[in-house]
Amino acid sequence: MDAIAVTDLTKRYDEVLAVDAISFSAPHGATVGLLGGNGAGKTTTIAMMLGLLVPTGGGIRILGHDMAKDRFAALGRMNFSSPYIALPSRLTVAENLRVYGHLYNVQGTERRIAELAAELDLENLLDRPAGHLSAGQKTRVALAKALINRPDVLLLDEPTASLDPDTGDLVRTWLERYRAQSGCTILLASHNMAEVERMCSEVLMMKQGRIVDRGSPAALLERYGRDDMEEVFLDIARNRQHPGAG
Amino acid sequence: MIASLRRIWGLVYRHIALYRRSWPRLLELAYWPVLNMCIWGFTASFLTGRLGGTAMLAGAAIMGGVLLWEVTLRGQMGMAISFLEEIWSRNLGHVFVSPLRPWELIAALLAMSVLRMLAGVVPAVLLAWAAFQFNLFSLGLPLALFVMNMIAMGWWVALGVVSLILRHGAGAEPLAWGVLFGLAPFAAVFYPVSVLPAAVQPIALALPAAHVFEGMRGILLDGSVSAYHLAAATGLNVLWLGAASALFAYQFHQARVRGALLSIGE
Numbered sequence: 001m002d003a004i005a006v007t008d009l010t011k012r013y014d015e016v017l018a019v020d021a022i023s024f025s026a027p028h029g030a031t032v033g034l035l036g037g038n039g040a041g042k043t044t045t046i047a048m049m050l051g052l053l054v055p056t057g058g059g060i061r062i063l064g065h066d067m068a069k070d071r072f073a074a075l076g077r078m079n080f081s082s083p084y085i086a087l088p089s090r091l092t093v094a095e096n097l098r099v100y101g102h103l104y105n106v107q108g109t110e111r112r113i114a115e116l117a118a119e120l121d122l123e124n125l126l127d128r129p130a131g132h133l134s135a136g137q138k139t140r141v142a143l144a145k146a147l148i149n150r151p152d153v154l155l156l157d158e159p160t161a162s163l164d165p166d167t168g169d170l171v172r173t174w175l176e177r178y179r180a181q182s183g184c185t186i187l188l189a190s191h192n193m194a195e196v197e198r199m200c201s202e203v204l205m206m207k208q209g210r211i212v213d214r215g216s217p218a219a220l221l222e223r224y225g226r227d228d229m230e231e232v233f234l235d236i237a238r239n240r241q242h243p244g245a246g
Numbered sequence: 247m248i249a250s251l252r253r254i255w256g257l258v259y260r261h262i263a264l265y266r267r268s269w270p271r272l273l274e275l276a277y278w279p280v281l282n283m284c285i286w287g288f289t290a291s292f293l294t295g296r297l298g299g300t301a302m303l304a305g306a307a308i309m310g311g312v313l314l315w316e317v318t319l320r321g322q323m324g325m326a327i328s329f330l331e332e333i334w335s336r337n338l339g340h341v342f343v344s345p346l347r348p349w350e351l352i353a354a355l356l357a358m359s360v361l362r363m364l365a366g367v368v369p370a371v372l373l374a375w376a377a378f379q380f381n382l383f384s385l386g387l388p389l390a391l392f393v394m395n396m397i398a399m400g401w402w403v404a405l406g407v408v409s410l411i412l413r414h415g416a417g418a419e420p421l422a423w424g425v426l427f428g429l430a431p432f433a434a435v436f437y438p439v440s441v442l443p444a445a446v447q448p449i450a451l452a453l454p455a456a457h458v459f460e461g462m463r464g465i466l467l468d469g470s471v472s473a474y475h476l477a478a479a480t481g482l483n484v485l486w487l488g489a490a491s492a493l494f495a496y497q498f499h500q501a502r503v504r505g506a507l508l509s510i511g512e
Contacts, residue, residue, distance in 0.1 A: 013505075047505060050343040054503045076345040085339035085508070088260065088331075095263040102256025103344040105249040145340070 001064055003028045003153055003185035004049070008058035011044050011209075018044045020209040021058065026202070028152075031179060031186040033196040033217075035229075036206030037237050042189040045206075046155050049187070050080055062153055074153075076104060081146035082157035083139065089131025093122060093141050096130050097148055104149035116144040120174065136167035143171060147178060154186045160195060168192075172199060193229035203229070205236050212236060253346045257354035258361075261328055275362055279316045279370035286312045287378035306466050309380040311435040311459055314396050316367050318433075318455060319426050321400030324362030325355045326407045326422035333411070339508050348498055352491075355408075356401060363397060385462060388471050391480070392458045398483040399454045403429070405490035409497040412506065434459045454479040454486070 004026040011019040019041040026032040034042045047053040049060055051071040060067040065074035087096045094113060101109030117123045120140045125133065130141060139159070146154060159175070160168040172195060179186055190196050196203055197217045205213040205220075213220065213236060217229055224232045234240065265271050290305025332338045341351070374380040383389060407425055410418040432446060433455035439447055450456040461475035501507050 044505070047508065052339065052342055052502065052507050053505045054499070072345045072347060075343060078343075080340070080343045082339070086336040087340065088264065088335040088337050090267065090335075091260065091263050095260075099256050099260045099263075100340070100344065102252045102259060103341070103346055105252050105345070 002026060003063060004187065005061040009045065009048060009055055009060060010057035011048060011053065012056045017209050022211045024204055024211065026185050026187060028185055029179065029183045030202065031188060031200050033200035033203040034187060034189040034206060035196060035203055035233060040206040041209040042206055043157060046157055046189055049155060051075060077151060078153040078155065079146040079149055079151040080155045081142045081159055083161045087130045087141065087145060090129055092127050092129055094126040096141065097144055100145050100148045106149050112148060116147060120144050135162050136164065139163055139167065139171060150182060152184055154184055156186060157189045158191060160192060193233055197229045207236060250350055253350045254354045254357065257351065258357050261331065261358050272365065275365040276369040279320065279366045280373055282312055282316065283370040283373050287374060291378060303467055306380055307463050308436055309374050309378060310382060310385065310462050310466060313367065313371055313374060313382050314392055314458060314462065315435045316370060317363055317393055317396040318400040320363040320366040321359045321397035322404045322426055323422060324359035325401060325404035328355050328358040329408050330419060330422060342507050359401060385465050388461065388465060388476065391476055392462060395454050395458050395479040395483055398487060402486040402490035405494045409493045412497040412501045415506065429453060432456065438463065452482065454482040
């Protein structure tokens with residue numbers, strides 16, 4: 001059974017079709033990329049997978065649970081990170097992680113916080129208010145929050161946005177290591193094509209609410225006759241012919 | 247059940263962590279109740295000094311009214327503002343993608359409502375006793391029922407406010423502070439319901455607070471406990487809480503349909 005199975009997922013806001021009957025799946029331990037320009041439907045798709053948004057049609061099964069009927073069973077084994085959703089800025093890093101340790105019913109919360117602090121180099125930040133951290137430090141804290149419950153499915157919305165290349169690389173390396181060790185399934189929405197090429201075993205290209213192409217980064221590069229994913233992205237976004245195709 | 251309690255505690259801990267580091271926030275909790283008690287306590291003292299025994303009873307009814315109304319007010323604000331704190335910190339997205347059930351969110355908000363109410367009202371009760379010789383506990387055992395009914399009224403009003411925030415976003419925020427002041431004239435805090443024009447008396451009698459205050463005045467002025475008013479207040483609270491819970495559940499679902507949970511503070 002796949003960790004994520006999305007079937008004919010649709011979201012309509014009045015006249016606007018934000019997500020148009022998309023279907024995809026992700027096996028356990030895979031990292032799947034969700035690519036597309038602004039307004040392509042990536043965030044809407046993730047929001048529906050997290051239960052924040054009720055689909056107009058279609059279905060989502062995560063870890064065998066139907067998200068329409070039994071989302072809380074899945075949510076306890078999932079987690080999410082986005083630079084666009086903050087943690088309470090006046091709470092310290094440790095307090096924030098403790099809150100989410102309780103919300104996810106993590107056994108041995110303090111031990112888990114210490115583990116994450118050591119792994120993500122947060123030990124010196126634990127007693128600092130989250131609002132006083134730099135963008136890179138906040139991203140590492142958000143990642144610690146996303147991993148507090150050792151999730152089996154991790155949804156990441158632009159996890160390295162606004163990070164310098166060094167911090168971005170550290171985050172990617174850490175995510176790859178966590179996936180390799182835990183067998184976690186990752187769905188990654190990103191505008192960073194190098195990141196997608198490096199981390200994802202499969203990429204879903206979205207445009208105007210639809211999945212317009214899919215495949216491994218290598219397969220997409222070959223299909224479009226390009227050397228990097230950025231060119232593939234531009235080909236799709238601008239309806240360009242596949243110069244290397246055929 | 248233990249997992250539920252942990253999740254509820256997680257949210258309560260989040261607010262306690264916020265307050266224990268911020269003395270202005272703690273001070274603000276008690277500021278208005280104490281200030282209000284000062285104003286009405288001095289007014290009652292003045293009336294008692296000028297008019298004697300009858301005014302003393304009226305003064306006690308006024309101070310009892312002030313304190314019990316603060317229970318509703320602080321209870322309502324405690325719940326609504328705790329919810330707003332999540333919006334202001336742009337944290338709702340993280341909270342709602344956790345396994346926290348909506349009823350656990352409400353339970354955590356109720357717990358915060360009680361804690362914030364106690365932090366605000368207890369200093370005012372002590373002030374009334376120390377400075378104005380009014381002992382709220384002189385109401386006896388019915389006081390427990392009065393307090394429970396008053397805070398329950400605060401809860402359903404707050405649930406209504408939270409529902410409106412879910413529906414209308416930040417535009418509905420001012421209701422968290424102002425909505426109960428709009429109900430105050432009908433709540434018969436300082437005067438009996440019979441003083442109101444006949445046309446608005448049904449509105450007053452639909453509010454649990456009016457029955458609590460009628461009951462309180464009965465004890466203070468006549469020494470009689472009205473089972474009718476206590477039962478009416480409790481029954482009305484059950485009805486209003488049921489209606490407000492249904493409204494919250496509906497608006498929460500609608501917010502998920504519209505995708506408002508992520509953009510609610512904008």
